[in-house]
Amino acid sequence: MAIREHSSRKVVLLAMCLGLMLSMFNSTMVNVALPDLGASLHASDTSLQWVATLYTLTYAAALLLGGALGDRWGRRTAFLLGVLVFSAGSLLCTVAPDMGLLLGARAVQALGAAIMLPQTLSILVHEFTEPRERARAVGAWAGVASLGLAAGPVVGGALLSFTNWRAAFALTMLLGAVTYLLGRRSVPVERHGRPDGHRTLDVAGSAGAAITLAALVFALSEGENAGWSSVRVLGTLALSALALAGFIATQLNKGRNGRNPLMPMGVWRSRPFIAANLGGFAYFAVFFGVLFFYSLDLQDERGCSVLAAGFAFLPMTLVMALVAPVTGRLMVRYGAAPVMISGLLVTAAGSLLLAAASHASLAGIEWRLGLVGVGCGLLSSSISNLAVSSVPDRLSNSASAVQNTFRQIGSTLGVAVLGIIVRGSGSGFAVGLQEGMTAIGAFLGVCALVALLLVRGSSGTLRTRGA
Incomplete structure (x- = not known):
């Protein structure tokens, strides 16, 4: 059996x-x-x-x-x-x-x-x-x-x-x-299957969350084209902020009245949960930023075909696939939080090495992308594990949804901010990409430090349970 x-x-x-x-x-x-x-x-x-x-x-x-x-x-x-x-x-x-x-x-x-x-x-x-x-x-x-x-x-x-x-x-x-x-x-x-008890769907919370996230992603996507000071972008950001305030108010009210909020605000009392969402945001920001702008670099600057550019990313993505299962064993031994923080630091090192490789050969770019892949492989499952393991099991659906939401915002913001840095450089695409990767490396280092402080502050020790 x-x-x-x-x-x-x-x-x-x-x-x-x-x-x-x-x-x-x-x-x-x-x-x-x-x-x-x-x-x-x-x-x-x-x-x-x-x-x-x-x-x-x-x-x-x-x-x-x-x-x-x-x-x-x-x-x-x-x-x-x-x-x-x-x-x-x-x-x-x-x-x-x-x-x-x-x-x-x-x-x-x-x-x-x-x-x-x-x-x-x-x-x-x-x-x-x-x-x-x-x-x-x-x-x-x-x-x-x-x-x-x-x-x-x-x-x-x-x-x-x-x-x-x-x-x-x-x-x-x-x-x-x-x-x-x-x-x-x-x-x-x-x-x-269907859980015991009657659970109503939080319509007001769903609408507030949808408007908040849709408006934010739209503003981040349109900022570079329309201009960050344009009425359309600023108005959409203001709408996102107002919708967020309304969303938080409805969730707090439902929680106080014993109803079922879309996102129980109690999950944010867990510092490891906050650290996991910070890590998820940073992980997708760097991953999709690298994927987008190095696609441009490989095709427009280095003359690679679409298929050749796809193969050039294999050292990064295949290493991620190979490292992720090993990460499971590392979490069993050391805990999810230390593995996540290590992933942030390794990804930061890879980003800074990419910043120093603006004139490197294709092979020189690929092994650096591979190092980024090692860091991302360490991040992927450790972030997810830390997020759902730092809240009660009954909140795992909400924790999973919040964690994926922060990843999605990170992917959009990463491409948008890196685009501002790359295209805002007066010295051309290559120098702009170098400056952008330097900024990403520094950002990841800061995220690692903040995550460390959050985890230490929550339990007095670096180790958190692996599941």
């Missing part, structure tokens, strides 16, 4: 890993497909930018709602629903005849990913309750995410070499179908 249960949990782990990989693969694959997509649909550069931006906006706005749906309907139902919605969006992308319908389909994809993703980590937390097993499971989960990020540019580039952009979306639809069938078969209803 124990052997059968162990085998069943492995299938659950596989289903959750595939669900996460779907989202990661989709986020990097689309960037490679944009030129072919634009030529096929006769799209302007602005429209192409919205193919990525609208996905990010919808995804960020719906993440907290996705976590709440898991609490309301059950993790299993929410996971399967998210996979179905994502797969339906992929199908619509595959057959979209024009840019308008494609953008709508991308929003459907993002909504599905936002519902699905918080459930993957929460299901693992409740499925693997023993600390050592949980740390290893989250390490494998994070490793597959890195594999999805690595596969996106390479598989997308290979598909575009033989067919067109529609095949890339068709592939995500097929992967979604496999994930749905596997999840439906393996995730047990008795542990992940």
Whole structure:
């Protein structure tokens, strides 16, 4: 019986890993497909930018709602629903005849990913309750995410070499179908079905969170094009701030009255939880900033093809995939917080070495990207583990959703701020990139110091439990 249960949990782990990989693969694959997509649909550069931006906006706005749906309907139902919605969006992308319908389909994809993703980590937390097993499971989960990020540019580039952009979306639809069938078969209803008791959905909180995050991501995305002092950007930032104030007020009020807030504010009493979200923000800021601007460097400055640029990132993304499972064992031995802080410091070192390599050969860039990959591999699962392990299990859905929200904001802000530094340099792209990577390295060092102080301040010791 124990052997059968162990085998069943492995299938659950596989289903959750595939669900996460779907989202990661989709986020990097689309960037490679944009030129072919634009030529096929006769799209302007602005429209192409919205193919990525609208996905990010919808995804960020719906993440907290996705976590709440898991609490309301059950993790299993929410996971399967998210996979179905994502797969339906992929199908619509595959057959979209024009840019308008494609953008709508991308929003459907993002909504599905936002519902699905918080459930993957929460299901693992409740499925693997023993600390050592949980740390290893989250390490494998994070490793597959890195594999999805690595596969996106390479598989997308290979598909575009033989067919067109529609095949890339068709592939995500097929992967979604496999994930749905596997999840439906393996995730047990008795542990992940509808929770006991009636839980109302926080409509006001959902609206406040959606407006806050959508407005913030829009302002960060548009700041460089429209100007950071433009009425549109400043007005959207003001809207985000007002919506955030309203959101916090509604959550505090619901908590005081014993109702079910979308984001229980009590999670912010945990200093390790704050440290985990700071780490998640920094991790995605550097990862997507490096991915975006070194894609430009490799293709526009060094003359690499799209496929060659995708392969150039393999030292970073494959190292991430290889390090993430090892991170699970390190967390068992040392705890999640020390591993996360080490990851921030290693990533900072890699960023500073990249800053010193503006005239290095391609091989010189690749091994430095590999060092960044080591740091990111240490960060990926340790951040997730620290976030969900520093709050009660009943709040794991909310903790997972908040952690993914901070990662998403980090990815958008990282690209925006790095863009300001790179393009604001009066000495050209190469010098601007050097200055940008220096700033990122310094920022990561500060984040490591703050995380250390938070963890020490919470428990009097650096070590926190690994699960």
